[in-house]
Amino acid sequence: MSDTIRLTLKIWRQHDPASPGALREYAVGPLSTEMSFLEMLDVLNEDLALKGEEPVVFDHDCREGICGMCGAVVNGRAHGPQPGTTLCQLHLRHFRDGDTVVIEPFRAGAFPLLRDLAVDRSAFDVVIAAGGYVSVNTGGAPEANTIPVPQAAAEKALDAAECIGCGACVAACPNAAAMLFVGAKVSHLALLPQGAPERDRRALDMVRRMDQLGFGNCSNERECEAACPKGVSIGNIARLNREFLRASLRSEEE
Amino acid sequence: MPLDAQIPSGPLAEKWDRHRFNLKLVNPANKRKYSVIVVGAGLAGASAAASLAELGYQVKVFCLQDSPRRGHSIAAQGGINAAKNYRNDGDSIFRLFYDTIKGGDFRAREANVYRLAQISNEIIDQCVAQGVPFAREYGGGLANRSFGGAQVSRTFYARGQTGQQLLLGAYGALMRQVGQGRVTMLSRREMLDLVVDEGRAQGIIVRNMINGELETHAAHAVVLATGGYGNAYFLSTNAMASNVTAAFRAYKRGAWFANPCFVQIHPTCIPVHGTYQSKLTLMSESLRNDGRVWVPRQAGDQRPPSRIPEAERDYFLENKYPSFGNLVPRDVASRNAKEQCDQGKGVGSTGLAVYLDFAEAIQREGQAAILKKYGNLFQMYEKITAVDPVKEPMMIYPAVHYTMGGLWVDYNLMSTVPGLFVLGEANFSDHGANRLGASALMQGLADGYFILPATIGGYLAQTPAQALNPDRPAFVEARQASENRLARLLAARGKRTIDDFHRELGLLLWDSCGMARNEAGLRRALARVPEIREEFWRNVLVPGTSAELNQSLERAGRVADFIEFAELMITDALARTESCGCHFREESQTSENEARRDDANFSHVTAWEYQTAAAPVEHREPLAFENVTPSQRSYK
Numbered sequence: 001m002s003d004t005i006r007l008t009l010k011i012w013r014q015h016d017p018a019s020p021g022a023l024r025e026y027a028v029g030p031l032s033t034e035m036s037f038l039e040m041l042d043v044l045n046e047d048l049a050l051k052g053e054e055p056v057v058f059d060h061d062c063r064e065g066i067c068g069m070c071g072a073v074v075n076g077r078a079h080g081p082q083p084g085t086t087l088c089q090l091h092l093r094h095f096r097d098g099d100t101v102v103i104e105p106f107r108a109g110a111f112p113l114l115r116d117l118a119v120d121r122s123a124f125d126v127v128i129a130a131g132g133y134v135s136v137n138t139g140g141a142p143e144a145n146t147i148p149v150p151q152a153a154a155e156k157a158l159d160a161a162e163c164i165g166c167g168a169c170v171a172a173c174p175n176a177a178a179m180l181f182v183g184a185k186v187s188h189l190a191l192l193p194q195g196a197p198e199r200d201r202r203a204l205d206m207v208r209r210m211d212q213l214g215f216g217n218c219s220n221e222r223e224c225e226a227a228c229p230k231g232v233s234i235g236n237i238a239r240l241n242r243e244f245l246r247a248s249l250r251s252e253e254e
Numbered sequence: 255m256p257l258d259a260q261i262p263s264g265p266l267a268e269k270w271d272r273h274r275f276n277l278k279l280v281n282p283a284n285k286r287k288y289s290v291i292v293v294g295a296g297l298a299g300a301s302a303a304a305s306l307a308e309l310g311y312q313v314k315v316f317c318l319q320d321s322p323r324r325g326h327s328i329a330a331q332g333g334i335n336a337a338k339n340y341r342n343d344g345d346s347i348f349r350l351f352y353d354t355i356k357g358g359d360f361r362a363r364e365a366n367v368y369r370l371a372q373i374s375n376e377i378i379d380q381c382v383a384q385g386v387p388f389a390r391e392y393g394g395g396l397a398n399r400s401f402g403g404a405q406v407s408r409t410f411y412a413r414g415q416t417g418q419q420l421l422l423g424a425y426g427a428l429m430r431q432v433g434q435g436r437v438t439m440l441s442r443r444e445m446l447d448l449v450v451d452e453g454r455a456q457g458i459i460v461r462n463m464i465n466g467e468l469e470t471h472a473a474h475a476v477v478l479a480t481g482g483y484g485n486a487y488f489l490s491t492n493a494m495a496s497n498v499t500a501a502f503r504a505y506k507r508g509a510w511f512a513n514p515c516f517v518q519i520h521p522t523c524i525p526v527h528g529t530y531q532s533k534l535t536l537m538s539e540s541l542r543n544d545g546r547v548w549v550p551r552q553a554g555d556q557r558p559p560s561r562i563p564e565a566e567r568d569y570f571l572e573n574k575y576p577s578f579g580n581l582v583p584r585d586v587a588s589r590n591a592k593e594q595c596d597q598g599k600g601v602g603s604t605g606l607a608v609y610l611d612f613a614e615a616i617q618r619e620g621q622a623a624i625l626k627k628y629g630n631l632f633q634m635y636e637k638i639t640a641v642d643p644v645k646e647p648m649m650i651y652p653a654v655h656y657t658m659g660g661l662w663v664d665y666n667l668m669s670t671v672p673g674l675f676v677l678g679e680a681n682f683s684d685h686g687a688n689r690l691g692a693s694a695l696m697q698g699l700a701d702g703y704f705i706l707p708a709t710i711g712g713y714l715a716q717t718p719a720q721a722l723n724p725d726r727p728a729f730v731e732a733r734q735a736s737e738n739r740l741a742r743l744l745a746a747r748g749k750r751t752i753d754d755f756h757r758e759l760g761l762l763l764w765d766s767c768g769m770a771r772n773e774a775g776l777r778r779a780l781a782r783v784p785e786i787r788e789e790f791w792r793n794v795l796v797p798g799t800s801a802e803l804n805q806s807l808e809r810a811g812r813v814a815d816f817i818e819f820a821e822l823m824i825t826d827a828l829a830r831t832e833s834c835g836c837h838f839r840e841e842s843q844t845s846e847n848e849a850r851r852d853d854a855n856f857s858h859v860t861a862w863e864y865q866t867a868a869a870p871v872e873h874r875e876p877l878a879f880e881n882v883t884p885s886q887r888s889y890k
Contacts, residue, residue: 016802032528036638039530046751049797049806057805059320061493063533065634066335066418067324082637089637092673114464115803122441125321127435133426138305138703141376145340148394149387158387158412163418165323194385 004030005097009044011056012104017113023102033093037080038063038070040092057116063088065229068164071171072117073104078168078227086166086229106171110178110214121167123213124181130209131202132185134194153191160187162230169224169232175216180224183240184211184232190243200247206246257510257861257875260664261365266881268346270369273665274708278715283308287719290710291458291473292316293445293500295428296325297421297695298678301702304427305532309707310453311714314462314471315428316443318495318808323425325388325717326481326493327678327698331538331631332401332419333409334381334695336374341398345406347371352882354693357403357583358658358686359835359851360884361513361859363877365665366683370693373700378410380703384423388412399627401691402539403583403889409692414538414631420695424702443469444808445500446736448476448507448674451728454717455674459729459736463808466801468736470729475673475710478504479702482657482679484517486816486823487768488753488760490654491523491536497812498819501661501680505822509669510873512662512682514819515827518689518836519769520655521547521587524638525607529757534653536639537610538631539691542580544615544624545648547587549608553598559609559647570594578889585688585836585849586889592769595651595849602649611647652769656694658685658836659826662861662875666709667701670861673717675710678703678852682859687835740800743810745784748793752806755790756813759783763820767827772840776828780821787817822862822870829872832856844886854886 006029014021028044035043038060045055060070065086072087074080080090095101103117111119149157161184169180186203188197195202218237227232262273288311292303295317303315315322337350350371355362378396382388388410389397398407412419431437442463449457449472457472483498484490505511521628522537548567555562570590572579580587591608594600601607616624625632632643639649660682667675668685678698685693703734723729766779790813800806833849834843834856842850859875 032530034527035530036532039532042532042753045806049751049795050749052797054797055806061319061324061495062326062329062881063494064329064535065637066329066415067319067326068321069319069324084633085637089634091638091640093640104678118803119322125323125429125439125441128323128426129429131433133430134383135430136380136383136427137531138301138380138427139306141379144338144378144382145395147382149390150394151392154387154390157385158419161387161412161422162415164320164418165805168660188387189385192385192387194383248347253608254536 003033005033006030007095008100010100010102011116013056013116014113016115027198031092033091036063036088037090037092039089053180057118059118060088065089066164069165071106071166071168073106073171074175075102078106078171079229083226084229084231092220096163106161106167108170108176110176111167123215124165124167124178127178127182127206127209128185128215131198131205134174134189135198147193149192157188158190159193160184160232160236164230166229168227168229170215171215172223172227174221175219177218177224178210178215179218179237179240180228180234182206183236186243187236187239190239199243200251202241203240203247204251257662257873258664258738259363259875260666261363262665266364266368268323269365270372273426277708277712280711280715282310284719286312288312288714289472289473290475290477292477292479293458294325294479294481294680295322296327296481296678297417297424298702299325299477300421300428301699302426302479302677302706303437304424304431304476305703305707306710307431313437314440314473315437316440316445316483318442318444318463322428322439323422325421326496328418328421329493330695331414331536332540333399333411333416334377334420335401335408336378336410336694337371337695338375338378340396341407343406345408350374350408352465353404354684354690355686355882356887357690358688359849360879361525361834362684362686362856364879364881369705370684370697370700373704374696376704377696377699381420381423384426386412386419386423392806400543400581402542402587403682403690407866411540412812413539414628417695420699424699428518429703440714446503446811447732449729449732450507450644450671451726452678454672456722457724457729459732461736464803466799466804468733470724470733472724472729473721474714474719475675476716477519477675477677477706478661478680479677480680482660483816483819484654484657485847486759486820487654487763488756489531489534491520491534494533497815499812499815500712502815502819504661504669504671504674506864507671508864509671509674510662510863511659511710511822512859512861513826514823515767515830515837516658516687516835517654518584518656518658519588520654521584521591521652522610522650523653524635524644525602525604525649525651534640536653536655537635537648537650540585541610541628541631544627544703545580545610545612546614547580547591547608549594549599549601559601559611568599575889582889583688583690588769589838591652607649607651609647610650612643613647616644656689658682658687658689662859666712667706668709668713669733673713675706677706687837740807742791743794743807743814744800746792746794746796748795750793751795752810754812755786755794756816759786759817759820763823767824770838770840771827773828776824780824780828783817783821783824786866790814790817825870826860826862829860830856840880851886857884
């Protein structure tokens with residue numbers, strides 16, 4: 001029914017942040033090309049456990065490309081070689097028999113490593129807590145259709161809101177910038193009438209927090225857009241810059 | 255103890271209002287003296303936590319992912335129902351109530367379901383105000399689509415990722431409270447036990463998944479929003495970490511478990527393709543709006559779909575159910591797909607699949623229009639199968655998806671343990687024996703945004719706001735029990751992997767307690783599960799230690815609970831000898847092979863009480879229907 005392949009995996013192994021890490025080599029296969037990349041790691045981990053070795057730690061959950069929990073750098077590319085694809089949606093049919101596949105964690109100063117391929121991306125939550133929302137308490141909402149939103153604006157907002165917070169943009173960026181992530185959230189809310197009252201404060205606060213957390217700045221490499229599994233456009237970074245500039249000029253705050 | 259659901263008196267439409275009026279209130283200045291633990295940060299947990307913090311309570315939220323933005327609600331694709339009647343097509347709160355209670359095959363409480371329908375409209379208002387980018391008409395108003403089990407168009411959606419957008423709305427509300435210091439967010443924590451002290455839920459034991467430390471947390475109330483138990487079957491559409499542990503631990507501490515055998519098997523999932531498979535992927539039910547389900551008329555027809563002429567195709571749902579066609583409820587669609595495959599008409603390499611065909615819709619509306627509605631779903635399908643649904647029909651097969659059963663709760667969403675509230679999929683309350691599409695998001699948000707914030711006050715107003723002492727014996731005992739359990743899991747150092755046991759359990763459940771169940775099969779399974787359990791504890795292989803990030807240990811604990819829980823599911827399925835909704839007992843069917851309900855004997859909720867050294871005790875909550883007349887569901 002399906003073809004099989006054998007691969008040589010070189011996986012980053014590191015027990016904890018304080019211990020040294022290194023790439024270790026594992027031969028796997030034959031594996032069905034229908035298998036997903038993470039299922040390959042499952043198979044490897046079953047094998048390692050039976051051999052008395054420690055399985056490879058990696059984050060994952062929904063395995064359908066929406067929760068944003070998975071992610072690793074595969075052969076130098078965040079989420080691997082397929083465009084618009086999270087690691088969990090990558091299938092082995094995109095590799096060739098005999099390939100060597102290097103698997104490393106998402107690396108960025110703001111994403112400290114936990115173990116093997118798992119990193120701590122909680123800095124993203126901190127950025128959102130700085131303003132990535134509309135301040136409306138439960139119960140205080142007007143009838144939904146009293147807020148008309150032009151279809152094109154809603155679609156554009158959703159394009160930005162599709163961000164799954166996986167961190168691939170940060171891992172792919174030579175500056176480890178979170179501009180695409182922040183730009184996506186700022187754009188989502190700036191494009192909608194609901195986001196208007198806090199528009200200025202949101203842009204200022206989120207950018208300020210992003211800087212404090214050690215994310216870098218944008219130098220137009222466009223690596224983030226190429227790595228984004230949801231195709232979030234760098235147009236959102238341009239909009240973030242405009243929003244930030246606009247807010248800086250208008251804001252009453254110093 | 256008789257089961258008192260605390261359903262308010264009075265006419266159906268006034269119950270919720272009256273109840274809110276009668277509930278005791280906590281003075282605004284006193285709210286900050288009360289602390290609440292919320293476990294789980296999906297739609298129900300995040301919306302509850304944000305709303306409770308807005309009210310002024312001290313809230314601690316726990317989730318096992320690295321961020322509260324990842325709860326499995328995020329994967330819900332299709333939409334959320336509300337009785338707005340924006341389409342002017344005859345919808346109303348009563349119709350949404352009626353469709354939902356009928357869809358659940360008359361095994362849910364009238365009062366709860368009516369309240370859900372009432373609140374549905376407020377949810378849409380709330381989410382729109384938060385900036386959830388719902389689909390819009392050209393005029394700027396909200397768009398709707400149809401969903402299974404309804405003949406009106408009342409489903410609000412954001413492409414094929416409604417759950418994601420709603421969850422990000424609730425997550426934003428939650429993070430706003432975190433930023434303001436009103437919520438303490440503790441992610442990468444897994445609840446291992448519930449602490450019941452002085453007869454009330456007063457805390458939880460969690461494991462810090464990064465360093466393995468056990469932590470004790472105390473609060474005046476505990477809210478579980480920990481999702482469903484579909485992963486008992488190993489393969490399901492649930493996320494990999496979805497589990498029953500928190501709910502099952504609460505069950506062992508005195509919370510009764512209701513209708514555990516009610517498991518929804520979703521008709522439109524990508525079929526299984528190999529033994530290494532780790533999960534199944536759902537294709538949204540919304541696809542049945544435009545996709546037509548068919549199999550070849552001739553059993554064993556091996557031709558590719560494009561070579562099978564129209565006359566030799568059986569559009570079995572349209573033929574059998576002319577008035578609902580492809581939009582019959584999920585249980586009916588799933589059972590019919592299985593029936594076709596059992597007759598040898600299944601397609602694909604395994605014969606366990608049916609076609610879902612968009613050719614006609616594409617011809618009618620054009621490829622661009624169809625891609626606008628379902629583009630991301632088509633893309634997802636193509637990524638997994640390498641087949642483009644524009645060129646070739648999708649192949650689909652039913653898979654375990656959602657669990658209607660859950661911890662028993664009263665009208666206040668409180669379990670049989672005072673102070674323990676249960677929300678969303680983790681409770682049993684609103685979907686009866688079958689959940690209609692686009693109503694899980696509605697229920698999770700109704701529970702979290704609107705119901706719990708009102709009802710928890712009624713409980714806390716009568717609970718002393720004293721400082722809690724996590725050094726009391728009940729906390730120490732629960733913590734010690736968790737520690738012992740982890741040590742036992744690690745001590746076995748056996749020869750079989752955790753997944754190996756899980757797979758075996760899953761297959762057993764799928765075969766005996768899946769889309770069709772019968773007494774002999776259930777009895778065999780009930781005899782087999784204890785053998786699996788016994789071998790698990792003796793022969794499971796869990797590498798590593800407990801004092802480190804150890805994903806094997808996490809999984810082992812969950813699988814151990816699934817094994818025990820499976821016995822409860824099977825016991826419940828055996829006790830309910832009628833067919834209803836998802837629960838199809840082969841002994842109880844009509845001459846047309848439809849489910850035959852037995853209202854005389856089974857118009858009740860079954861709630862199971864844990865016994866330390868004996869079989870669980872069965873309790874029944876009778877269901878009274880005063881506003882609708884239970885009828886044999888007909889979608890013909």
